[in-house]
Amino acid sequence: MQNFIYHTPTKVFFGKDTHxxxxxxxxxxGYKKIMMQYGKSSIxxxxxxxxxxxxxxxxxxxxxxxxxxxxxxRLSFVYDAIKVAREEKVxxxxxxxxxxxxxxxxxxxxxVKYDGDVWDFPAKxxxxxxxxPVGCILTISAAGSEMSQSAVISNTDIKEKRGCGTEFNxxxxxxxxxxxxxxxxxxxxxxxxxDMMTHTMERYFxxxxxxxxxxxxxxxxxxxxIKSSKVVMTNPSDxxxxxxxxxxxxxxxNDLTGCGRAHALAVHQLEHALSGEHEDVPHxxxxxxxxxxxxxxxxxxxxxxxxxxARNVWDVENTDDEKxxxxxxxxxxxxxxxxGMPCFLSDFxxxxxxxxxxxxxxxxxxxxxxxxxxxxxxxxxKDIFDMCV
Amino acid sequence: MQNFIYHTPTKVFFGKDTHxxxxxxxxxxGYKKIMMQYGKSSIxxxxxxxxxxxxxxxxxxxxxxxxxxxxxxRLSFVYDAIKVAREEKVxxxxxxxxxxxxxxxxxxxxxVKYDGDVWDFPAKxxxxxxxxPVGCILTISAAGSEMSQSAVISNTDIKEKRGCGTEFNxxxxxxxxxxxxxxxxxxxxxxxxxDMMTHTMERYFxxxxxxxxxxxxxxxxxxxxIKSSKVVMTNPSDxxxxxxxxxxxxxxxNDLTGCGRAHALAVHQLEHALSGEHEDVPHxxxxxxxxxxxxxxxxxxxxxxxxxxARNVWDVENTDDEKxxxxxxxxxxxxxxxxGMPCFLSDFxxxxxxxxxxxxxxxxxxxxxxxxxxxxxxxxxKDIFDMCV
Numbered sequence: 001m002q003n004f005i006y007h008t009p010t011k012v013f014f015g016k017d018t019h020x021x022x023x024x025x026x027x028x029x030g031y032k033k034i035m036m037q038y039g040k041s042s043i044x045x046x047x048x049x050x051x052x053x054x055x056x057x058x059x060x061x062x063x064x065x066x067x068x069x070x071x072x073x074r075l076s077f078v079y080d081a082i083k084v085a086r087e088e089k090v091x092x093x094x095x096x097x098x099x100x101x102x103x104x105x106x107x108x109x110x111x112v113k114y115d116g117d118v119w120d121f122p123a124k125x126x127x128x129x130x131x132x133p134v135g136c137i138l139t140i141s142a143a144g145s146e147m148s149q150s151a152v153i154s155n156t157d158i159k160e161k162r163g164c165g166t167e168f169n170x171x172x173x174x175x176x177x178x179x180x181x182x183x184x185x186x187x188x189x190x191x192x193x194x195d196m197m198t199h200t201m202e203r204y205f206x207x208x209x210x211x212x213x214x215x216x217x218x219x220x221x222x223x224x225x226i227k228s229s230k231v232v233m234t235n236p237s238d239x240x241x242x243x244x245x246x247x248x249x250x251x252x253x254n255d256l257t258g259c260g261r262a263h264a265l266a267v268h269q270l271e272h273a274l275s276g277e278h279e280d281v282p283h284x285x286x287x288x289x290x291x292x293x294x295x296x297x298x299x300x301x302x303x304x305x306x307x308x309x310a311r312n313v314w315d316v317e318n319t320d321d322e323k324x325x326x327x328x329x330x331x332x333x334x335x336x337x338x339x340g341m342p343c344f345l346s347d348f349x350x351x352x353x354x355x356x357x358x359x360x361x362x363x364x365x366x367x368x369x370x371x372x373x374x375x376x377x378x379x380x381x382k383d384i385f386d387m388c389v
Numbered sequence: 390m391q392n393f394i395y396h397t398p399t400k401v402f403f404g405k406d407t408h409x410x411x412x413x414x415x416x417x418x419g420y421k422k423i424m425m426q427y428g429k430s431s432i433x434x435x436x437x438x439x440x441x442x443x444x445x446x447x448x449x450x451x452x453x454x455x456x457x458x459x460x461x462x463r464l465s466f467v468y469d470a471i472k473v474a475r476e477e478k479v480x481x482x483x484x485x486x487x488x489x490x491x492x493x494x495x496x497x498x499x500x501v502k503y504d505g506d507v508w509d510f511p512a513k514x515x516x517x518x519x520x521x522p523v524g525c526i527l528t529i530s531a532a533g534s535e536m537s538q539s540a541v542i543s544n545t546d547i548k549e550k551r552g553c554g555t556e557f558n559x560x561x562x563x564x565x566x567x568x569x570x571x572x573x574x575x576x577x578x579x580x581x582x583x584d585m586m587t588h589t590m591e592r593y594f595x596x597x598x599x600x601x602x603x604x605x606x607x608x609x610x611x612x613x614x615i616k617s618s619k620v621v622m623t624n625p626s627d628x629x630x631x632x633x634x635x636x637x638x639x640x641x642x643n644d645l646t647g648c649g650r651a652h653a654l655a656v657h658q659l660e661h662a663l664s665g666e667h668e669d670v671p672h673x674x675x676x677x678x679x680x681x682x683x684x685x686x687x688x689x690x691x692x693x694x695x696x697x698x699a700r701n702v703w704d705v706e707n708t709d710d711e712k713x714x715x716x717x718x719x720x721x722x723x724x725x726x727x728x729g730m731p732c733f734l735s736d737f738x739x740x741x742x743x744x745x746x747x748x749x750x751x752x753x754x755x756x757x758x759x760x761x762x763x764x765x766x767x768x769x770x771k772d773i774f775d776m777c778v
Contacts, residue, residue: 001404001628001629001632001633001636002404003403003404003405003406003407004401004403004404005400005401005402005403006400006401006403007398007399007400007401008397008398009396009397009398009400010396011394011395011396011398012393012394012395012396013394014392014393014394014395014648014649015390015391015392015393016392017392018392209629210629212613212616212629212633213609213610213613213633213636213637213640216609216610216612216613217606217609217610219609220602220605220606220608220609221602221605221606223605224601224602224605227601239390240390240598240599240601243390243649244390244601244602247390247602247648247649248602256645259403259636260403260632260636
C-alpha cells in the first residue's frame, strides 16, 4: 500500500427533496451573492429551475444566471462566465446540472481568482492558488465531479480537451437527490454508468503493490453499479437503484477507490482525444468503446489482476487466470453493449478519422506518454484506436 | 435508503513517516501555539515523542504538554486541560495517541470555547456551538475517533461514561502511520479490532430499509479486518496488515458505513455501563464480551439480516436462514476468542456486580431505552448482562 493523502471535504446532502434546501444551505455558509450555471433547457422543463430559484429567493440569496453550458464544457463559455462573475462580484458559484456544468463552474471559479488566462491551468503553465467556492445540485450520476478534484474543459479553438485537477476544485457541498435523475434518458444514464465504473477501474488497474481493502471496496462498488444499472434500464424511476448509482458515482471518484494506489486515468486520456476531436461524442460512450479495447490490448501484461477483476466483479469461475481475464473483459464489453453503448467507432455519427490523429492528440504531438498497465505512447494509442474500427 | 448527510472533512495523511511532517502540517494551517496531549510513557519510550517535538520545533510551533491521559479518558483531566489551554491561549490541540487521547482533546477543545461546565454536553444539557481545532497522530487502530464526530468521556465522580457527538469533533487532520502501531500489544490490538468491527456492525444491524451499496462496503471492511487480524496476531510488524487495520478503523467510523442507514451504537451503550462501572475494563474487550450476547438475544427479530451477515462476512454456507444466522454469531464469538478476547464477565479481574447495576447505568436509572434490532430497556439489558455471567 502506497502512502496517500485522503481529503474529501465536500458536505453531501443526499436524498429526496434535498435540493429544496439549497438557499438555506448557501445562506448558512454566509454567501449572499452567487452565480448559478446550468445547461440547456432541461432544468426549466423539469421544474427544478423554479424550485431552486424559489429557495434562493426565500433565503435572500441574490444570483446571476449563466445558462447554456454544453456537454464537454467550453472554455469560451468559461471566459464569459469569469467576466460576469467579476463584474457582479459573486461570492459563490452554484452548479445545477451534471459533470459538465460542475466542471464549467469549477474552471470559472479558478479563473475569477487568477489574473492570467485560465487555460494556463489545464495547459500546465500555471498552478491554481485560489478559487471561488463552488457547490452543486447534481442531475446526472456519472462524472463524480460533485466530490472530485477533477475538472475537464474543452478548448474548441485548438480542439483540445484537458483536465485541470486541483484541491481547489472540491465542491463545498453537493446536493444529491436521486429523483432528479429519473428523467435522464436511457442513453445518457448508460453513459454515466460507464463513466463512474471507469473512474474506479482506472484506479483498480494501475499497477501498484496490493491494496486488498481498497480492492474490495472497488469491487463492491462495481458490482452494485452493474446490478442497479440493470434495474434502471427497465425502470428509470426506481428510487433505490437511482440512489445506488448516484452515491456510487460520487464514491467512485472522490478518491476512496484510489487509497493506497496511484492512478493516471489512462483511458480517459484516450477518450478526451476522441471527444475533443468530435465534440458531440458523449464522454461515457467514448469510454465504453475504448475501455474494453484498451483492456484487450494490455491485459496480458497483468493477467492476475484482470483475472481477479473477472472473478470478483463479473463472477467468472474459470480457474485458468488468462482465460478468466479474457472472459471478464468480454463480459464487461457485453454489459456495455447491453445498456446500449457503442462497440465500434462506426457506431458514432462522426466522420472517419485516422487513428494517427487521435494518437497525436493524446500524446500532445508525441510529447508525452500515458502510464497505465503499460506505458502508452503514440504507437500503442494508435493500435488501440485501430482496434475500434 | 434513508436521506443522509455525509461530511468527512478530516484530511488524512496515511503511511510511513507521515508523523515526521506534523510540524509542517500544523504550520500550513497557520497555528503557532498548540497544546499536545498524550497518554502514559509509551510515546516517550518509542521515540515518537522526540520525533514530534523535533518537527514542532523545526517549524517554530510553540507547545504546552498535557501527558497522562488515561484509557477511558477522565473528565477531571479535561477540566485541567481546559484551564491550561485558556491560560496559555493555545490555538490548536494535537492528540498523540489512540482514541482516549483524541477524545480527551476533543472534549477539551469543546470546553475551551464554552463558558459553562463541559459535562453539560455529554449530559445533554447544552449543545456545542464552537470548538478549538484538533488534529491527531494515531498510535492504535481502534476507536475511529481520528475521523469520527464521536467523543466519549468518563465522569468518575458519578461513574458515568457518556458520548458527546458533534460535528465540531471532526479532526482537522489525522496522521496515520501504521508503523506506529507495531508496538501495540496483542491484547490491545485485539481490543481495537473488536472496537472497529462493532462500529460497522452496530450500523449494519440497525433495522432500516435496504442499503445494498453500504452493506457491501461494510462487509468488505469486516472481511478485510478479519483477514488482517489473523496476520497481525502472529506478525505484529506486518506493514500491509497493520495498514489495512488502520485505514479500516477510520472507514468503520467516519460514517461511510452508515450512509443511508440510521444507528444508535446500542452495544456501545451497554459497554459504557461496564467500563463506566469498572474503569479498567478496556472498551474493546467489553464489546467482545457483549456483542455476541446481544446478537444471540436479538437475532430472532431479524433473521434475514443476521443470515446475510453470516454468509457475506463469515462465509457461512447454510441455506437455512435461522441456522445460518446463529452460525454467523458463533463464528464471530469464536473469532473474538481466537484473538484473546473475553467471553464471560469472569474473564475480567473485576468484582461481581449484579446485572441490575449495569441495566440501571445504561438506562440512566430507567429514564431511557436504547434502539437496536429491538428496543432495549432495563429488563432486556439486564437479560443480556445475565448472559455474560
